Every structure is written in C-alpha cells, then in structure tokens.
Amino acid sequence: MRDYDEITAFLGEWGPAQKLIFLLLTVSVIPNGFAGFSIIFVGDIPEHRCSIPGNLNLSQAWMNRTIPLVPGTQIQYTQCSRYRLDVIRNLSELFPDPDLLNVSGIDEEPCLDGWDYSQDQYTSTIVSEWDLVCNDNWKEPFAASLYFLGVLIGSGSSGMISDRFGRKIVLFGTMGIQVLFNLLITLSPSWEIFCLINFFKGIGEISNYMTAFVLGSELLQKSIRVTYSTLGIGFFYAVGYMLLPFVAYFMRGWRMLILILSLISLLYIPLWWFIPESPRWLLSKGRVKEAESIIRFMAKKNGITPPAVLFTDDELEHIQNKQVKSVPVIQLIKTSRIRAITMINLVVWMILAIGYYGLSLNVPNLHGNDYLNCFLFGAIEIPANIAAWLLLRKFPRKLSLSGILALSGGVLLFMNLIPSSLLVLSTALVLIGKLGNTCAFSIAFVYTSELYPTPMRNTGIGVSSMASRAGSIISPYVAMLDAYKENLPFIVMGVLMVFSAIVVLFLPETFNIPLPDTISQMQKVKWFKIRRCSYSYVSKTKTIGENNVVIFKEEML
Structure with a gap:
C-alpha cells in the first residue's frame, strides 16, 4: 500500500513549486528572529x-x-x-x-x-520610563520572563490548534496576533500593562514559528526536510536576528522601535495567496478535493502532468488511518526505558535554552558596541546551522551533541581567565559559545525525534520543547548575575553546558539506525555500572580412607 510520499513522488523533489514554498515559509519566520530579543534594547538600562x-x-x-x-x-x-x-x-x-x-x-x-x-544611547527604554532600577530592578527581567512564559504556553497549544483548524489559518492568524500585540504594547501606559501584553505577544510569536516548521515539513519531500529545518528556517531566523540591531540603531526610543518592527510583519499578509494548506492535514480531515487541488496545482507549477486518479479508496483509508495521534504525556515516564530518556532530554533541553537566551540577553553586559555585538550574535547562527546540517548528515548524534556542548561550555568557563582589557578575545569566545549552543539546539531537535517511537514522537518533542521554554523563563535572571560578579553568567552557563555534555553520553546512539515504531524497539539508556565481584561456595564431598571430607571450592562470579 502506497503512503502519501509515494503517491506524490511524481511531483519531484525540488521543482519550482517546492522552491517557492521553501522560500516563502522560511521568509515568514524573519519576525521571530527579532521578536524575542527586542527586549535587549527595549529593556536596556541606561546610565x-x-x-x-x-x-x-x-x-x-x-x-x-x-x-x-x-x-x-x-x-x-x-x-x-x-x-x-x-x-x-x-x-x-x-x-x-x-x-x-x-x-x-x-x-x-x-x-x-x-x-x-543618560540619553547618549537611548531616548527612552521601559527602564527609564518607569524607573525599573535599584529596588525595582527585578521588574525588567520579570517582563522578559513573562514573554517566555507566553512562549511556553504557545508552544504547548499551537500544535493542538493547528491540528484542529489547519496549518495555514494558524500561521497567518498568529502573524496577525504578532502585529496586533506589538501595536498595543506601544500604547502601554504602565509597566503592568506592558507585561500583560508582552505575555500574549509571546503566545502568538512562537505559534507562528512552530506552525511554519510543521507546514514546511508536510509540504516538502523527505529529502528536503532536514535542509528546511536547519539551513532554511535557521538561516532566515538569523536574518531577523541581525535585522534587530540595524533597526534599533536608528530607532532609539522603545515605542518607535517596536512600532517599526511590527509594521515589518504587515509585509507578510500577501503570502496568504501563495502559501497552500497542508494536503496531508486536509486528507486527515477527509477534505480530499481540496488536497487534490493543491497537489495538481503544484504539479502544474512544476510542469508535470499528474495521474488522472491520485488516490484510490484503499489508499485514502490507509493515509487517514496512518495519521499518528499524540499519546498521553504520562506515557513518557511509564516505563524505566522511556523515563530515563525523557528525564535526560528535559535536562538537556532546559540547559540549552538557558544558554541560548542567557547569552543573547547578556549582550548589554558585554564590552564594546551593543548594536555590533547583537548583530554578531545573530550572524553566528548562520554558520552554526550549517555546522548542524553537516554533523547531522555525516556524524553520530550522541558524540556530535556532547562534543559541541562540551566545547561551548568549556569556552564560556575559559572566559573567567581572560582579562577585561582583552575585549576582542572575550567577545570572540562568547561568540564561539553562542555558535556551539545554537548548533547543539538544532542537533537536539533531530536527535530527540529519533529517540522516541512513532506513537509518542510528537509528544516527546513537544514536552522537550516545553522544558526548553522553562529554561528561557529562567534565562533573564542568569543574565542578571553579572551585577554580582563579572563573568558570573558565563560561569553558570558554562558549568551547565559541560554537565549536559556528560549527561548526553548516557543516551543511545541513533545514527544510521531505523526509527523505532514501537516501545520495544527503543534502545536503552546505557548507565555506567560498577562491576561487583561476588563469591559462591560450592561444597563437595570426597572420600579419603574411611572418612568423608567436605571440600569448599571458591568461585568468582
């Protein structure tokens, strides 16, 4: 029985239709690149x-x-x-x-x-407007944490909403939410209202990113999906990241900065007429004619004549029955085999998020120009995603992830030994740490999907993603540790990354191993065991003369 990929193989791997979808979906994530990091300039603390x-x-x-x-x-x-x-x-x-x-x-x-x-760098930030300093200095990172709390809720709900209402409507609906709440936040009369709107903004922005990822994975052929998730989405996310300091350099007031960034998102409204709905999702909902219409349009775009009949009744039934439904979260800790993998994944993903956002939000505490440093932090994600793509294609998952985490953590720990006068060297080391962390994040996403069996793969990735969001909530406070001791944020993040590099070594290897379809096919976590020596005493009776003598034989087990 043919599955969806076999039935639509006549479309080809990389025709004009796939190229257009690839480009438009990756371009749509540009606002996500600057959304989460605008607080770097919006919430910076002037002299x-x-x-x-x-x-x-x-x-x-x-x-x-x-x-x-x-x-x-x-x-x-x-x-x-x-x-x-x-x-x-x-x-x-x-x-x-x-x-x-x-x-x-x-x-x-x-x-x-x-x-x-001082207005040497900013005309206004939320700190200077609402006096978020001294005894109220906790309010600025709290506003960032509320945003990431919204991100956590959005990452948990976006999948369920798009499964019910469709990928496309959620993709563009969340784009509208981004614009709406960005416009509303510029009208905030108080810090409390700013925090509330920032929370809802976080819900919409991550939903857009997650939906774009899923829609592209379902529209593109299997051979293109890894490239789409690393070089595609990763590249344009970095473009949005690099765009932020460029706009912030010319817009020194926080309200005008957010207004300009929100207006950029309006440019994506015309994409509604060019990005199709997922035929896979339409088929799962029984909307066969709509799915066929999209597939035939893609064939026409590629200059290919499609078969007269795309799906037989048996194939439709097979495709609809093959849709994998999420299992209850409790299944991730039900058996010792799954529980061990889940706990390690939760720890690793949380540490990855603490490192990624902790480094990014720590830009104002670095030496040198804030705008240039932020641009470099965005630009370094391009080679990081290229490195992840190469490692995923050629090298074992476990050793790649552990090695990258150890490198990133070791570099950050080495920061403590660098004199503050060596500005270029210290900035270069932080960039290497950011490169390693970003690369590790991309590898972890693919690695996690290969560890879980098919019935709980989506649930496993979703729970791991939510753990990373919990880490992002903590990250603003990690960046604040600089107030207690210079380089303390780097020490904390470095220790955590080295620890996660060790923990990853316990996970099973998945490189060139078929994806597990059942729990019994999952590999086990390999714990370090201390081999114990035990002894057994076996008695034997030997007759010597007229006497029976019992002889004990000692054996090591």
Whole structure:
C-alpha cells in the first residue's frame, strides 16, 4: 500500500513549486528572529543617577557633590543613593566652595525624586520610563520572563490548534496576533500593562514559528526536510536576528522601535495567496478535493502532468488511518526505558535554552558596541546551522551533541581567565559559545525525534520543547548575575553546558539506525555500572580412607 510520499513522488523533489514554498515559509519566520530579543534594547538600562530638584538653588560645583562616588573610583557615581539634600543645602550656604569640605561622611538617602538617565544611547527604554532600577530592578527581567512564559504556553497549544483548524489559518492568524500585540504594547501606559501584553505577544510569536516548521515539513519531500529545518528556517531566523540591531540603531526610543518592527510583519499578509494548506492535514480531515487541488496545482507549477486518479479508496483509508495521534504525556515516564530518556532530554533541553537566551540577553553586559555585538550574535547562527546540517548528515548524534556542548561550555568557563582589557578575545569566545549552543539546539531537535517511537514522537518533542521554554523563563535572571560578579553568567552557563555534555553520553546512539515504531524497539539508556565481584561456595564431598571430607571450592562470579 502506497503512503502519501509515494503517491506524490511524481511531483519531484525540488521543482519550482517546492522552491517557492521553501522560500516563502522560511521568509515568514524573519519576525521571530527579532521578536524575542527586542527586549535587549527595549529593556536596556541606561546610565543613571539620582535626580536633584532644581529648587535647591545649588551651584554647579555643589550639584556635582550631591551624588556619592562608587568606592574605589574617582569618576563613577552611585546609582541608587544621594547625600541628604537638607545637609547639602545647609553646607552650601556656609561654604560656597565645596572643595573646602570632605562631604564623604554625610549621611545618604535613597533617590526620593527619581532618577536622571543618560540619553547618549537611548531616548527612552521601559527602564527609564518607569524607573525599573535599584529596588525595582527585578521588574525588567520579570517582563522578559513573562514573554517566555507566553512562549511556553504557545508552544504547548499551537500544535493542538493547528491540528484542529489547519496549518495555514494558524500561521497567518498568529502573524496577525504578532502585529496586533506589538501595536498595543506601544500604547502601554504602565509597566503592568506592558507585561500583560508582552505575555500574549509571546503566545502568538512562537505559534507562528512552530506552525511554519510543521507546514514546511508536510509540504516538502523527505529529502528536503532536514535542509528546511536547519539551513532554511535557521538561516532566515538569523536574518531577523541581525535585522534587530540595524533597526534599533536608528530607532532609539522603545515605542518607535517596536512600532517599526511590527509594521515589518504587515509585509507578510500577501503570502496568504501563495502559501497552500497542508494536503496531508486536509486528507486527515477527509477534505480530499481540496488536497487534490493543491497537489495538481503544484504539479502544474512544476510542469508535470499528474495521474488522472491520485488516490484510490484503499489508499485514502490507509493515509487517514496512518495519521499518528499524540499519546498521553504520562506515557513518557511509564516505563524505566522511556523515563530515563525523557528525564535526560528535559535536562538537556532546559540547559540549552538557558544558554541560548542567557547569552543573547547578556549582550548589554558585554564590552564594546551593543548594536555590533547583537548583530554578531545573530550572524553566528548562520554558520552554526550549517555546522548542524553537516554533523547531522555525516556524524553520530550522541558524540556530535556532547562534543559541541562540551566545547561551548568549556569556552564560556575559559572566559573567567581572560582579562577585561582583552575585549576582542572575550567577545570572540562568547561568540564561539553562542555558535556551539545554537548548533547543539538544532542537533537536539533531530536527535530527540529519533529517540522516541512513532506513537509518542510528537509528544516527546513537544514536552522537550516545553522544558526548553522553562529554561528561557529562567534565562533573564542568569543574565542578571553579572551585577554580582563579572563573568558570573558565563560561569553558570558554562558549568551547565559541560554537565549536559556528560549527561548526553548516557543516551543511545541513533545514527544510521531505523526509527523505532514501537516501545520495544527503543534502545536503552546505557548507565555506567560498577562491576561487583561476588563469591559462591560450592561444597563437595570426597572420600579419603574411611572418612568423608567436605571440600569448599571458591568461585568468582
């Protein structure tokens, strides 16, 4: 009995229709490249110091003495305190020249009148607009975490929604959600409203990416799917990533930046008339005429005459019955064999997300130009996806994933030994770490799909993806560790990646091994075992003269 791929083999592997679908779907993920990382510039923390009211009538010399210096420095002012203004005012009346006094012993007070922010880099960010500094500095990473919480919910629900209503309508519906919530967020009157809208924005944006991935996998032939998921989607996701700092360089206010980025998404509306629905999904819903119409259109586009009858009744029944339905999540931990693989996958995917987003969101804490660093972080994903594509084609999965994770983690740990004066070297090491992490993410997606049997493959990938979203929620706080110790975020991420590289070694190898269709065909996790030596004593009776003597024989098992 022929399956869908055999029936539609007459279309060819790489005709004009497939090329057009490949291009349009990959281009549609460009907004996803800048959506999750816009917080780098929208939520950046400008240089700031306590605001001093102008009605104190202080001279400029005394104004410069109202803010304490950071201990050990001569030019850097503290950001969360000032000297008591009533004392400063009284002293200024008695001593017009502040150089005659040592003001360092004056009591300090918090910034009761707000903060003054530098506008050298930004005209406004959400930090400067709503004073998300000092005691409220937790609010900026919390806004990013809420976005990733929306991403988690979106990744869990997008599959079910597209399975019910169709790939195409969800793809373009989520594009509309992206534009709508991006426009609404520019009107946010408060931090609380910003967080709420940012949460819903996360739900829509990941759903768009996931649906584009599934639609392309179902429309394109098997030989093109790995290329589509790595060089296709990965490349244009990186293009969107690189576009972000370019737009942010010219749009220094956070509201205008988001507005321009949202308007870019409007350019994708005409794609509705060029991207078809998935014939596989249509057939699973019994919409045979619509599926045939799309297949015949693709054949015409490729200059091929299709068969008069595409599907026999038996083939239609076979295709519809072959649709794999997701199994309950509990099945992933029901037996020891599946449970071990699932637990390792959850740990690895969570660490991958912490590393990926932790590195990306840490751009403002790096030395050098923020816009250039962000562009380089996006550009490095192109060779990372090429490397993943090559490794997936030629090398074992387990060793590739473990080796890349060990390299990425080791480079980040080495960062702690680099003097802060070597800016170029430290930035290059971070980029190598980002390259390895991105490459590992692409490999992990394919590797995970090969570990699970067919009935629970979609569920296994979905749960692993949700674990990665949980890691992305944590990542903004990992990036904040720089405030406690320089390079601490890199140390934490490096340790986690090296740990995950070790854990991956316990997984079975899947390279050049047929995909398992049943649980019994799954390979087992290979734990390290300590071989124990045990002894058994076997008694034998031997007659010596008139006496029976019992002899014990010691054997090692």
